[in-house]
Amino acid sequence: xxxxxxxxxxNRSSHFDESGAARMVDISAKPVTVRAATAIGSVQxxxxxxxxxxxxxxxxxxxxxxxxxxxxxxxxxTHLLIPLCxxxxxxxxxxxxxxxxxxxxxxxxxxxxxxxxxxxMEAMTAVSVACLTVYDMAKSVDRAMTIGPIRxxxxxxGRSGHFDAR
Amino acid sequence: xxxxxxxxxxNRSSHFDESGAARMVDISAKPVTVRAATAIGSVQxxxxxxxxxxxxxxxxxxxxxxxxxxxxxxxxxTHLLIPLCxxxxxxxxxxxxxxxxxxxxxxxxxxxxxxxxxxxMEAMTAVSVACLTVYDMAKSVDRAMTIGPIRxxxxxxGRSGHFDAR
Amino acid sequence: xxxxxxxxxxNRSSHFDESGAARMVDISAKPVTVRAATAIGSVQxxxxxxxxxxxxxxxxxxxxxxxxxxxxxxxxxTHLLIPLCxxxxxxxxxxxxxxxxxxxxxxxxxxxxxxxxxxxMEAMTAVSVACLTVYDMAKSVDRAMTIGPIRxxxxxxGRSGHFDAR
Amino acid sequence: xxxxxxxxxxNRSSHFDESGAARMVDISAKPVTVRAATAIGSVQxxxxxxxxxxxxxxxxxxxxxxxxxxxxxxxxxTHLLIPLCxxxxxxxxxxxxxxxxxxxxxxxxxxxxxxxxxxxMEAMTAVSVACLTVYDMAKSVDRAMTIGPIRxxxxxxGRSGHFDAR
Amino acid sequence: xxxxxxxxxxNRSSHFDESGAARMVDISAKPVTVRAATAIGSVQxxxxxxxxxxxxxxxxxxxxxxxxxxxxxxxxxTHLLIPLCxxxxxxxxxxxxxxxxxxxxxxxxxxxxxxxxxxxMEAMTAVSVACLTVYDMAKSVDRAMTIGPIRxxxxxxGRSGHFDAR
Amino acid sequence: xxxxxxxxxxNRSSHFDESGAARMVDISAKPVTVRAATAIGSVQxxxxxxxxxxxxxxxxxxxxxxxxxxxxxxxxxTHLLIPLCxxxxxxxxxxxxxxxxxxxxxxxxxxxxxxxxxxxMEAMTAVSVACLTVYDMAKSVDRAMTIGPIRxxxxxxGRSGHFDAR
Numbered sequence: 003x004x005x006x007x008x009x010x011x012x013n014r015s016s017h018f019d020e021s022g023a024a025r026m027v028d029i030s031a032k033p034v035t036v037r038a039a040t041a042i043g044s045v046q047x048x049x050x051x052x053x054x055x056x057x058x059x060x061x062x063x064x065x066x067x068x069x070x071x072x073x074x075x076x077x078x079x080t081h082l083l084i085p086l087c088x089x090x091x092x093x094x095x096x097x098x099x100x101x102x103x104x105x106x107x108x109x110x111x112x113x114x115x116x117x118x119x120x121x122x123m124e125a126m127t128a129v130s131v132a133c134l135t136v137y138d139m140a141k142s143v144d145r146a147m148t149i150g151p152i153r154x155x156x157x158x159x160g161r162s163g164h165f166d167a168r
Numbered sequence: 169x170x171x172x173x174x175x176x177x178x179n180r181s182s183h184f185d186e187s188g189a190a191r192m193v194d195i196s197a198k199p200v201t202v203r204a205a206t207a208i209g210s211v212q213x214x215x216x217x218x219x220x221x222x223x224x225x226x227x228x229x230x231x232x233x234x235x236x237x238x239x240x241x242x243x244x245x246t247h248l249l250i251p252l253c254x255x256x257x258x259x260x261x262x263x264x265x266x267x268x269x270x271x272x273x274x275x276x277x278x279x280x281x282x283x284x285x286x287x288x289m290e291a292m293t294a295v296s297v298a299c300l301t302v303y304d305m306a307k308s309v310d311r312a313m314t315i316g317p318i319r320x321x322x323x324x325x326g327r328s329g330h331f332d333a334r
Numbered sequence: 335x336x337x338x339x340x341x342x343x344x345n346r347s348s349h350f351d352e353s354g355a356a357r358m359v360d361i362s363a364k365p366v367t368v369r370a371a372t373a374i375g376s377v378q379x380x381x382x383x384x385x386x387x388x389x390x391x392x393x394x395x396x397x398x399x400x401x402x403x404x405x406x407x408x409x410x411x412t413h414l415l416i417p418l419c420x421x422x423x424x425x426x427x428x429x430x431x432x433x434x435x436x437x438x439x440x441x442x443x444x445x446x447x448x449x450x451x452x453x454x455m456e457a458m459t460a461v462s463v464a465c466l467t468v469y470d471m472a473k474s475v476d477r478a479m480t481i482g483p484i485r486x487x488x489x490x491x492g493r494s495g496h497f498d499a500r
Numbered sequence: 501x502x503x504x505x506x507x508x509x510x511n512r513s514s515h516f517d518e519s520g521a522a523r524m525v526d527i528s529a530k531p532v533t534v535r536a537a538t539a540i541g542s543v544q545x546x547x548x549x550x551x552x553x554x555x556x557x558x559x560x561x562x563x564x565x566x567x568x569x570x571x572x573x574x575x576x577x578t579h580l581l582i583p584l585c586x587x588x589x590x591x592x593x594x595x596x597x598x599x600x601x602x603x604x605x606x607x608x609x610x611x612x613x614x615x616x617x618x619x620x621m622e623a624m625t626a627v628s629v630a631c632l633t634v635y636d637m638a639k640s641v642d643r644a645m646t647i648g649p650i651r652x653x654x655x656x657x658g659r660s661g662h663f664d665a666r
Numbered sequence: 667x668x669x670x671x672x673x674x675x676x677n678r679s680s681h682f683d684e685s686g687a688a689r690m691v692d693i694s695a696k697p698v699t700v701r702a703a704t705a706i707g708s709v710q711x712x713x714x715x716x717x718x719x720x721x722x723x724x725x726x727x728x729x730x731x732x733x734x735x736x737x738x739x740x741x742x743x744t745h746l747l748i749p750l751c752x753x754x755x756x757x758x759x760x761x762x763x764x765x766x767x768x769x770x771x772x773x774x775x776x777x778x779x780x781x782x783x784x785x786x787m788e789a790m791t792a793v794s795v796a797c798l799t800v801y802d803m804a805k806s807v808d809r810a811m812t813i814g815p816i817r818x819x820x821x822x823x824g825r826s827g828h829f830d831a832r
Numbered sequence: 833x834x835x836x837x838x839x840x841x842x843n844r845s846s847h848f849d850e851s852g853a854a855r856m857v858d859i860s861a862k863p864v865t866v867r868a869a870t871a872i873g874s875v876q877x878x879x880x881x882x883x884x885x886x887x888x889x890x891x892x893x894x895x896x897x898x899x900x901x902x903x904x905x906x907x908x909x910t911h912l913l914i915p916l917c918x919x920x921x922x923x924x925x926x927x928x929x930x931x932x933x934x935x936x937x938x939x940x941x942x943x944x945x946x947x948x949x950x951x952x953m954e955a956m957t958a959v960s961v962a963c964l965t966v967y968d969m970a971k972s973v974d975r976a977m978t979i980g981p982i983r984x985x986x987x988x989x990g991r992s993g994h995f996d997a998r
Contacts, residue, residue: 015220015231016308019594024234024565026572028592030534030614036860043316054181065181067731067854068190071915072251074856075739078911078919081576082414083245083297084304085238085569089576089589091919093948094858096849116860116948118591118614122311123304130296130315131249138250138289142182145288145323145331149296150209150316157311165311185760190731192738194758196700196780202362233356233565237417240358241573244413244421247742248912251735255742255755257421259450260360262351282362282450284757284780347552347563348640356566368694375648386513397513399688399897400522403749404583406690407905410745410753411581415629416636417570423753425782426692428683448694448782454643455636462628462647463581470582470621474514477620477655477663481628482541482648489643497643517926522897524904526924528866528946579908580746583901587908587921616923616946679884679895680972688898707980718845729845732854736915743913747961748968749902786975787968794960794979795913802914802953806846809952809987809995813960814873814980821975829975 017086026086032118037159041125043152045107045133051144052105055136069135070097073111076131077124087123090115097132109133110155120160126152183252192252198284203325207291209318210274211299217310218271221302235301236263239277242297243290253289256281261290263298275299276321286326292318349418358418364450369491373457375484377439377465383476384437387468401467402429405443408463409456419455422447427456429464441465442487452492458484515584524584530616535657539623541650543605543631549642550603553634567633568595571609574629575622585621588613595630607631608653618658624650681750690750696782701823705789707816708772709797715808716769719800733799734761737775740795741788751787754779759788761796773797774819784824790816847916856916862948867989871955873982874938875963881974882935885966899965900927903941906961907954917953920945925954927962939963940985950990956982 016027047055055065074095081089094114102108111128113121133149140147157165182193213221221231240261247255260280268274277294279287299315306313323331348359379387387397406427413421426446434440443460445453465481472479489497514525545553553563572593579587592612600606609626611619631647638645655663680691711719719729738759745753758778766772775792777785797813804811821829846857877885885895904925911919924944932938941958943951963979970977987995 015305017234017305022230023595024568024572025595026575026590026593028612030591030612046317064188064728064731067728068183068251068735070854071732071735072249074854075251075912075915076249077856079245079249082573083238083242083249084301085234085241085573087304088591091589091921091947092856093860093918095856097853097855114858114860117589122307123300126303126315127300130300133318134289134293134296135250137292138253139181139183141288141320142328145320146333147319148316149292149318150314151212152299152315153313154307154311162308167312189761190734190738191761192741192756192759194778196757196778230562230565233562234569236356237566237569240356241414241417243358248739251739254757257423257449257755258358259362259420261358263355263357280360280362283755347637349566349637354562378649396520396894396897399894400515400583400901402688403898403901404581406688407583407746407749408581409690411577415570415574415577415581416633417566417573419636423755423781424690425694425752427690429687429689446692446694454639455632458635458647459632462632465650466621466625466628467582469624470585471513471515473620473652474660477652478665479651480648481624481650482646483544484631484647485645486639486643494640499644521927522900522904523927524907524922524925526944528923528944580905583905586923589921615921679969681898681969686894710981728852732847732915736913739915740913743909747902747906747909747913748965749898749905751968786971787964790967790979791964794964797982798953798957798960799914801956802917803845803847805952805984806992809984810997811983812980813956813982814978815876816963816979817977818971818975826972831976 024086029088029118034116034118035159036116037120038114039120039122039125039157040110040112040155041129042110042155043129043133043150044102045136046148047105048144049104051140052101054143055107055140065136065139066099068139069132072135073097073128073132076128077113080124080127083127084123088119090117090121090124092124107136120157122154122157126154190252195254195284200282200284201325202282203286204280205286205288205291205323206276206278206321207295208276208321209295209299209316210268210272211302212314213271214310215270217306218267221273221306231302231305232265234305235298238301239263239294239298242294243279246290246293249293250289254285256283256287256290258290273302286323288320288323292320356418361420361450366448366450367491368448369452370446371452371454371457371489372442372444372487373461374442374487375461375465375482376434377468378480379437380476381436383472384433386475387439387472397468397471398431400471401464404467405429405460405464408460409445412456412459415459416455420451422449422453422456424456439468452489454486454489458486522584527586527616532614532616533657534614535618536612537618537620537623537655538608538610538653539627540608540653541627541631541648542600543634544646545603546642547602549638550599553605553638563634563637564597566637567630570633571595571626571630574626575611578622578625581625582621586617588615588619588622590622605634618655620652620655624652688750693752693782698780698782699823700780701784702778703784703786703789703821704774704776704819705793706774706819707793707797707814708766708770709800710812711769712808713768715804716765719771719804729800729803730763732803733796736799737761737792737796740792741777744788744791747791748787752783754781754785754788756788771800784821786818786821790818854916859918859948864946864948865989866946867950868944869950869952869955869987870940870942870985871959872940872985873959873963873980874932874936875966876936876978878974879934881970882931885937885970895966895969896929898969899962902965903927903958903962906958907943910954910957913957914953918949920947920951920954922954937966950987952984952987956984
């Protein structure tokens with residue numbers, strides 16, 4: 003079960019100062035440590051679409067290979083997408099796909115770095131972009147696909163401790 | 169009810185050629201028409217987190233204003249995120265947020281352009297980035313938030329006809 | 335003399351809707367016309383710095399050639415910098431430098447396109463980036479340089495008519 | 501009063517080699533230290549425009565909240581705008597706005613990092629982009645606004661010592 | 667045989683004005699037509715490296731699938747790489763690989779658009795990035811690979827007529 | 833002579849895992865050391881084109897100054913071009929041009945950083961982009977120019993040892 007990490011004194015986002023103005027949180031005094039995060043997400047689709055992606059239907063390309071590369075590249079664009087996110091030099095990414103059932107593609111992404119802040123957003127963004135890429139590749143045959151749920155599975159390194167929601 | 173647009177001859181993604189190689193589909197001969205797409209998504213969170221975002225808890229910044237800008241900017245980065253997506257000059261974006269219930273934030277994005285291909289991916293990506301930004305802004309108080317479902321609500325303009333899944 | 339274009343009914347920015355939410359203004363119904371804009375800016379510096387830039391002081395590179403290229407490239411990045419700005423395919427850029435006096439470098443940029451909205455922001459951004467680049471190139475010898483004033487000189491094409499502040 | 505840091509032996513920009521060719525200065529041997537910079541800039545506008553931005557005129561969005569986010573994001577794009585600027589992982593950004601008088605909006609930006617070179621350009625660029633964004637948001641009511649002066653207020657950390665022009 | 671298109675009056679690059687200052691050439695008055703370009707390039711490598719890429723050596727990923735996607739994405743980044751290149755909305759890309767001999771991988775890229783200027787640079791850049799990606803993927807086993815020759819094979823559309831160097 | 837660094841156990845690219853899935857190799861445990869790489873490339877052109885670039889033909893701009901800046905900027909975009917390349921904070925770049933003979937322009941780029949992985953790809957990409965920029969600047973007078981060979985000249989720092997192919 004995921005931990006509850008909201009303390010009484012933390013009932014506002016650290017991304018705002020006392021006056022409510024957005025800021026990029028100062029991490030320059032935090033130590034460099036190895037940090038890892040894993041996120042997971044899924045895409046719901048029609049049975050035929052899943053078969054097409056799995057390769058059951060004749061001549062076709064590798065949808066998941068494209069989505070995997072998009073996920074890896076997304077970790078390098080995360081700071082340009084999420085306004086208050088720090089630019090982090092991502093130092094390792096792995097992307098895994100499997101089918102949870104006949105209509106549910108699952109994607110899991112691990113991100114690692116040695117830096118001053120965590121890589122949750124990189125992992126969450128990579129999963130989202132993998133799912134969006136699957137949608138893009140298959141939308142000509144199934145425009146009603148649904149993306150989600152997407153959530154953080156695990157996070158380690160840094161001051162806020164280990165988070166484990168597996 | 170969403171239409172079924174998979175024909176017997178379309179059992180592969182148009183993003184691959186006959187040999188299975190990925191390509192950017194040639195749209196240079198398609199007419200310029202006004203095209204619109206609307207996507208919707210949501211973020212599940214704890215009651216306290218929703219209250220914080222809605223403004224019920226003292227001094228804090230405007231999470232949704234940040235997420236709205238992130239969504240608009242994301243429509244301009246979509247082609248860099250989704251490998252086979254065309255670069256489209258997006259010509260109008262609106263982003264709406266509401267709470268479906270005490271724990272569910274909902275985001276809807278309309279995208280419009282006059283061009284040679286549709287803007288579904290821009291709308292889907294904008295919703296995803298809005299949800300990711302909410303996650304980023306509130307993750308210090310609720311790391312277990314879940315993103316999704318994200319799906320296409322409506323699409324108009326272009327050869328493939330009107331899609332309506334409202 | 336610059337025209338006064340604020341009407342009684344326009345006392346809010348068109349970049350917000352009635353509820354105050356930011357949006358990218360919908361231009362998809364506007365006609366494609368040729369549009370041009372010219373902006374001007376300056377950098378105040380010490381006499382010695384100006385001499386260095388003008389080439390009076392021995393072996394040195396061409397600061398203004400670097401700033402000129404930075405200005406041209408900036409027109410291609412404007413939509414990523416200015417949140418509600420449309421991505422515009424800039425179709426022509428000219429950058430001119432001169433010295434207004436012994437301590438004042440002046441930069442003027444013309445931008446042209448054939449599109450659905452104006453290119454003022456591209457011209458203003460290009461001038462700003464030219465000035466910033468001069469600052470960067472010369473800051474090791476003169477950290478107290480001052481940038482500005484930067485303003486729109488002229489704009490033509492589009493519904494809002496000709497603006498001329500020369 | 502700002503210090504004079506031009507020595508007789510430094511009468512050329514370090515961004516050029518002996519032959520005058522542009523280069524990215526080698527900083528790989530410099531130590532990692534905490535570095536900070538603050539820049540300031542202003543936008544001159546009509547009284548009515550200032551009132552609109554301050555919120556005196558009925559229904560309207562928050563221009564300064566948009567400009568603040570643009571400034572923060574600009575620190576992440578600085579190295580793509582300024583040709584010889586190093587890519588720096590910015591680790592903290594704060595943006596403040598106030599009105600110096602009834603027609604002058606002022607913007608101050610602090611940037612911090614722990615790295616091998618300073619963050620003056622990130623601070624100067626962030627102020628410039630904040631001013632440009634204000635211009636963009638209000639240009640439909642006041643196209644004659646003027647940006648500047650923009651200058652470095654303070655800089656600390658690194659070999660070149662403290663610079664203080666407050 | 668490639669045509670000779672240098673006329674006596676064209677002995678300077680159109681990318682400079684009369685004073686020698688760089689500019690982005692004004693194309694706003696040029697007609698929108700369909701334009702295509704094909705470029706070709708190759709990578710010279712050791713026999714074992716070529717076998718690895720072709721799939722002759724046990725467990726391994728698909729180097730060419732990665733390079734193909736990199737080439738397609740490169741067409742969307744060309745204007746950010748080549749300083750005076752216009753931003754073009756690329757509307758179709760195909761990438762083909764074959765082995766010319768046991769040590770020579772060949773890559774050919776077709777780019778199409780309907781716009782006001784040609785897409786030679788997009789095709790040339792895509793081929794270059796495909797070759798660089800192959801180098802990156804295989805450099806841990808063969809750091810001495812050589813890229814080139816890379817050249818324009820064919821170009822059509824636009825005022826300057828058909829170029830055919832096949 | 834270039835060393836042979838392919839061992840019997842390394843007959844697949846480290847960019848793939850055992851199942852053949854692409855990944856960004858985890859470097860978070862590698863030490864930070866100073867790393868350098870030098871790449872070289874050339875452009876073959878007509879005698880008249882070389883004369884124009886060398887400055888022998890009347891009024892014209894400085895093609896090589898533009899190409900030099902493009903090369904430097906390319907080192908900052910390499911990770912966005914090469915899918916599995918890490919984002920590296922490049923800390924020093926020098927670009928040299930010379931003519932090997934009357935028709936052959938040569939470009940050499942040195943890149944330095946202090947980081948966890950090498951900068952070969954930054955050097956190779958910078959040389960490629962320099963050559964592409966020369967092609968772009970001169971293509972209006974010589975569309976048949978040929979780029980290459982491009983290769984790594986030297987690499988130092990890091991676990992894999994010194995590579996010297998001069």
